[in-house]
Amino acid sequence: MTTRVTLQDVAARAGVSRSAASLALRGDGRLAAETRERVLQAMDELGYVYNRTAAAMRTKQSRLVGIIVTNIDNSFFAQSVMAMEMELERLGYSSISASSLRSRDRQDQLLRQLREFGVDGVIVAAVEDTIESVAQEMEAAGLPCLSYTRFVESRAVDYVGPNDFEGGRVAAAHLLWHGSRTFAFVGSRSPSSASRLRRKGLMAGLEAAGLNDALRTLRQDMTPLGGYEAAKILIASGPLPDAIVCGSDNVAFGLFDAFREAGVAEIPRVIGFDDVELAAFSSPRLTTVSSHPAMLGRLAAATFVDRLSGKRTATEVQYIDSDLVIRASCGCRTLDVPPEKTTNNP
Structure with a gap:
């Protein structure tokens, strides 16, 4: 019958006390990194398995x-x-x-x-x-x-x-700098504090520029399909707005697909939210408010x-x-971005 390996066995192999071995298992910062590595190596060599249930009963954690x-x-x-x-x-x-x-x-x-x-x-x-x-x-x-x-x-x-309200305001400021005057916001179909605050910040930015009635709001699922459906609605109701702010990057990806499929020659300026990894590889490359x-x-x-x-x-x-990550979908090229905007903040 195989004898179960104990924490004392691990400590002995690593040349440390049992309490030090226990600290290593818990990732306690008071223990030197080199000591923790010795303990972990000893665990691997002996095949030790930490009994979390027993530890929880002792420590109440x-x-x-x-x-x-x-x-x-x-x-x-x-x-x-x-x-x-x-x-x-x-x-x-x-x-x-x-x-x-x-x-x-x-x-x-x-x-x-x-x-x-x-x-x-x-x-x-x-x-x-x-x-x-x-x-x-x-x-x-x-x-x-x-x-x-x-x-x-x-x-x-x-x-x-993330500071969703500020993110909406940042998106508005950048699109206004581009000269946009009509806008659409694709927000969440279900109640969402993030979507609500992003729209509120966008609206605040537009109102500060005197554009009180420039925003159209569509409610969709925050998915590529939701963006695709939103684009179809905008195309059918025409004319297209100058700019579209999407409640998430995933929505923007679906938006691009629908515009390409419909053969739209000049798509509106688009800004997404979140800065997921795919945003840097979409076509066009997606300008987005990073939620980090x-x-x-x-x-x-x-x-x-x-x-x-x-x-x-x-x-x-x-x-x-919330920082603006400037790529191509907002209409920017590198030389378009004024010096004060090179930090990705409008």
Whole structure:
């Protein structure tokens, strides 16, 4: 019968104390990197498997974080959740990620399952208008919650997300600089704080320029198909606006396909939102308001770990500035961009 390898065995192989080996497993920053590497190497050599269940019973902490987003297949969430998972791992935490598919029932089911797994808390991009109830449920269970990209008016929970209002204003300023005077905004068909704030910022920028009635709003799914359908509507109703702001880059990709298919000779200026990886390779290359998905994911993870460790006590709202990444779809060429715009900020 094979004898089970213990943490004491690992410590002996690595030439450290059992407490040091334990710190290495938890990713504790107090331990020297070289010592941690020796412990990890000893674990590999001995085939040691960390018993998280037993550790959780001793410490009352699982060092496991739940992550729920609406759809991890979405390019923005795919990038940000990956960064979130990597940052949590760096900080000594594991994670479980899941998609609610914008279903309240599924979200409730996922929250129950995460609690059954004994997570220390949840980072959630909640189904719209549910974050308050999610926060209350987690509070009743004694678990912290961070709202990711879903702004909470009551400030009842920590929030990490892009400055969507400023992003809309930035898009308006750049398109106005190009001389655009008629606009369309393709926003989310379902209620969305991000879509609402992006449109609000866009509208504020237009109104500041005296264009109070220059914006047409279409509601579609935030997918390439949604963008394709929006373009068909705009083409059929003509004339096309001077500029279109899309609630996500995915919408812009579908928009381009529809315009090409219809043989539109001169498509409107287009700006997307998020700056997903494909934006740099679309045709035309997509000018977009960057939401910095990877940076947001890392910030959310670090903020949440600070909450779990007790370093944060007061509820905090954290924005990441929305920068304009200038490519071709807005009508810019490199020589078109004035000196004050070379920083990607209009």
